[in-house]
Amino acid sequence: MATGVFSxxxxxxxxxxxxxxxxWIQPLITFGVLFSFIIxxxxxxxxxxxxxxxxLISPFYSPCLTTDCVNGSSLLGTPFGHIVLFGMAxxxxxxxxxxxxxxxxxxxxxxxxxxxxxxxxxxACAVAEPHAKxxxxxxxxxxxxxxxxxxxxxxxxxxxxxxxxxxxxxxNPQGQWGHMSxxxxxxxxxxxxxWGYSASCHSCxxxxxxxxxxxxxxxxxxxxxxxxxxxNTKHQNFAWVSLIWVAFSDFFVRMVSLHPTxxxxxx
Amino acid sequence: xxxxxxxxxxRGDDKTGGLQDVTVEANHGEVVLDIIHRVQATQMGxxxxxxxxxxxxxxxxxxxxxxxxxxxxxxxxxxxxxxxxITITPLRAFPVIKDLVTDVSFNYKKAMEIxxxxxxxxxxxxxxxxxxxxVERSQEFRKCIECFLCQNTCxxxxxxxxxxxxxxxxxFFIRIAELDMHPLDMLRNRKKTAxxxxxxxxxxxxxxxxxxxxxxxxxxxxxxxxxxxxxADEKYDPVRWLGSKIRRREEVL
Numbered sequence: 001m002a003t004g005v006f007s008x009x010x011x012x013x014x015x016x017x018x019x020x021x022x023x024w025i026q027p028l029i030t031f032g033v034l035f036s037f038i039i040x041x042x043x044x045x046x047x048x049x050x051x052x053x054x055x056l057i058s059p060f061y062s063p064c065l066t067t068d069c070v071n072g073s074s075l076l077g078t079p080f081g082h083i084v085l086f087g088m089a090x091x092x093x094x095x096x097x098x099x100x101x102x103x104x105x106x107x108x109x110x111x112x113x114x115x116x117x118x119x120x121x122x123x124a125c126a127v128a129e130p131h132a133k134x135x136x137x138x139x140x141x142x143x144x145x146x147x148x149x150x151x152x153x154x155x156x157x158x159x160x161x162x163x164x165x166x167x168x169x170x171x172n173p174q175g176q177w178g179h180m181s182x183x184x185x186x187x188x189x190x191x192x193x194x195w196g197y198s199a200s201c202h203s204c205x206x207x208x209x210x211x212x213x214x215x216x217x218x219x220x221x222x223x224x225x226x227x228x229x230x231x232n233t234k235h236q237n238f239a240w241v242s243l244i245w246v247a248f249s250d251f252f253v254r255m256v257s258l259h260p261t262x263x264x265x266x267x
Numbered sequence: 268x269x270x271x272x273x274x275x276x277x278r279g280d281d282k283t284g285g286l287q288d289v290t291v292e293a294n295h296g297e298v299v300l301d302i303i304h305r306v307q308a309t310q311m312g313x314x315x316x317x318x319x320x321x322x323x324x325x326x327x328x329x330x331x332x333x334x335x336x337x338x339x340x341x342x343x344x345x346x347x348x349x350x351x352x353i354t355i356t357p358l359r360a361f362p363v364i365k366d367l368v369t370d371v372s373f374n375y376k377k378a379m380e381i382x383x384x385x386x387x388x389x390x391x392x393x394x395x396x397x398x399x400x401x402v403e404r405s406q407e408f409r410k411c412i413e414c415f416l417c418q419n420t421c422x423x424x425x426x427x428x429x430x431x432x433x434x435x436x437x438x439f440f441i442r443i444a445e446l447d448m449h450p451l452d453m454l455r456n457r458k459k460t461a462x463x464x465x466x467x468x469x470x471x472x473x474x475x476x477x478x479x480x481x482x483x484x485x486x487x488x489x490x491x492x493x494x495x496x497x498x499a500d501e502k503y504d505p506v507r508w509l510g511s512k513i514r515r516r517e518e519v520l
Binding site for chain 2: 003004005007008009010011012013017018019020021108111112115116121122125126127128129131133134135136137138142143146147148149202203205206210211213214215216222232233
């Protein structure tokens, strides 16, 4: 039985959309960038090597928590042993990547991005989606999106650790403080973009003051809410720049691990 | 006359219909509603179109122009290239009555399901006082002109007729948000009903409602997502739920 725009009683129009603009470009670009990131991140997580070039550590592997971690890369020690799943050895990245991945998967901005570009639900506004049935975020697995705040809180822990990584990058390969390299800038920018992404998060906005009914009774929280609200309008930008930069940071650390001369020191 | 326009206008009723080609003259500065009126006056005397203010404030002339939900009175003819054929259809999420007029009574039924603000007991008319900062949030939602473009573009009901019984749509989520954020509203079950009766969980944040809103209300960021977070406080966050029970924070928030 016909449903959606072809339902009985609605205007009889055979096209799924009458849009004449290039509505498919945006979801296509989104798909391309996100898919490229997924491929790259998966490959790097499986690679299990070239993630540490003292003092730089890849954000994909920080904190490095297993006994497989290379010497000097474990900021918090190695509480986990060698990980094997279904007979396959997993790199230290697998223990931690689930959290930033969960943060982005449940993110209110990325929901728009992947629902449009991957699931085509809908691919663009006023373009009929191909699915016969739709229950949204009322059932598993998408109901998990309601737990975004927990990933946000865990994300803050990761941001703190990655900020520490960035400050540790003020050392030279011999472990002496007071030096700065391209890698320092790369990791500092990575931490900055990630803090921007977290601070502009909708769950952050809610926790800071959005849940209040009386702004006037909580002037400090109201002020904080107005600041987060301003950042929140740039959440999409932070989402993209932090995603691309975290991949670039990993790539840079990998290249420095293979070619130490890539990491030029300013002083 | 500044240019000759080629139009395709959908004509028909709930049983049958199709796009009809029309050629019409257009003046500088005219909007699509002007052109429809000219067609009505010169070529299609019985063309049905709903309109009222011609100023983007009554929300009557909602239709789809080249597939995009828009107000005909706010759509400049000049925004389309000279050689482009402009296709005009009724809203595609609602049953058509005739030509460009649709039956939007679904929205009025949903509106009736939302209880109005409940003032504190004993408070008399004229007594309530609110600070400007508390008023501002809901003032944005009061800009809604009920054109129902957001309802029309929302894929939850546009693409799934069967969801209409359990999903109220973005226009009513801003209404619920406005009331739930109201400092004096005493009805405390709005979050629960938003999720369980009005289908807030169906929304997957694709933001089409915000894209089409002629009043530029940030429907998703300022109403739907805050409501989803408020629902999460009560329904999906055991820590928050426990805290609210122990400290009864709802009263002071």
